[in-house]
Amino acid sequence: MGDKGTVNPTGVLALWNDCKTSKESLYEKWYQGEHLHDRVSIPGFKLGRRHESNDATPKYFTYYETESAEVLFSEAYLYQLDNPSILTREVMQGVFTNVSRTVCSCVHQVGEPRGSHVITARSGRPSNKDDLKAIADHLNNTSGCLRSEVWVRYSLNSNPTGNNPRGEEQIRGRDSRIEWCVVAHAVNESTAKLIARKLEQSTYPDLQLGIYRFMCELRHEDLGTRTG
Numbered sequence: 001m002g003d004k005g006t007v008n009p010t011g012v013l014a015l016w017n018d019c020k021t022s023k024e025s026l027y028e029k030w031y032q033g034e035h036l037h038d039r040v041s042i043p044g045f046k047l048g049r050r051h052e053s054n055d056a057t058p059k060y061f062t063y064y065e066t067e068s069a070e071v072l073f074s075e076a077y078l079y080q081l082d083n084p085s086i087l088t089r090e091v092m093q094g095v096f097t098n099v100s101r102t103v104c105s106c107v108h109q110v111g112e113p114r115g116s117h118v119i120t121a122r123s124g125r126p127s128n129k130d131d132l133k134a135i136a137d138h139l140n141n142t143s144g145c146l147r148s149e150v151w152v153r154y155s156l157n158s159n160p161t162g163n164n165p166r167g168e169e170q171i172r173g174r175d176s177r178i179e180w181c182v183v184a185h186a187v188n189e190s191t192a193k194l195i196a197r198k199l200e201q202s203t204y205p206d207l208q209l210g211i212y213r214f215m216c217e218l219r220h221e222d223l224g225t226r227t228g
């Protein structure tokens with residue numbers, strides 16, 4: 001327990017997106033058969049975790065945890081962005097849509113287990129980090145809340161991230177960005193809904209809320225594992 005994110009903040013690539021109707025099979029073939037593995041195989045990537053929602057917009061929420069935010073500006077990662085595979089190019093051309101993508105630092109974490117449901121509360125307006133940490137702490141006091149985090153947009157060398165779209169973004173069109181996100185992990189759906197109701201009482205005018213169900217996770221240390 002306690003604040004784990006301020007001494008050596010981990011990096012987070014936070015993504016929300018939709019999938020073009022009738023293209024779900026192609027989308028999953030790409031994500032599960034190629035993309036998730038390729039990303040998590042990059043040095044410094046710790047894990048990739050996928051979620052989906054029944055009613056939130058966008059429908060999908062994915063995040064990659066890295067050893068630091070700088071990993072998301074590494075040569076290996078940028079090479080993948082600028083040299084998409086044939087299948088990635090196909091998916092970027094109208095299948096992977098309504099994208100919000102932001103490089104973040106996790107500046108605050110309370111709790112450790114990850115839950116079956118994740119609540120994301122994101123905003124495109126800057127906010128005071130201490131206020132956001134207080135929100136995360138408050139949420140973590142909810143029975144059934146396993147873990148809460150604060151992610152804030154990361155800028156490399158004082159330059160805002162994303163001003164120069166890389167290869168993949170050039171194909172799909174410009175992504176939107178967030179300034180921060182409070183993420184809470186819940187043990188079940190009913191707890192997730194309770195946490196969401198608490199967040200709805202916040203005074204942030206442009207807060208975007210979503211409840212997402214866990215789909216799958218791939219960790220760097222699991223790559224290449226074989227059975228039998």
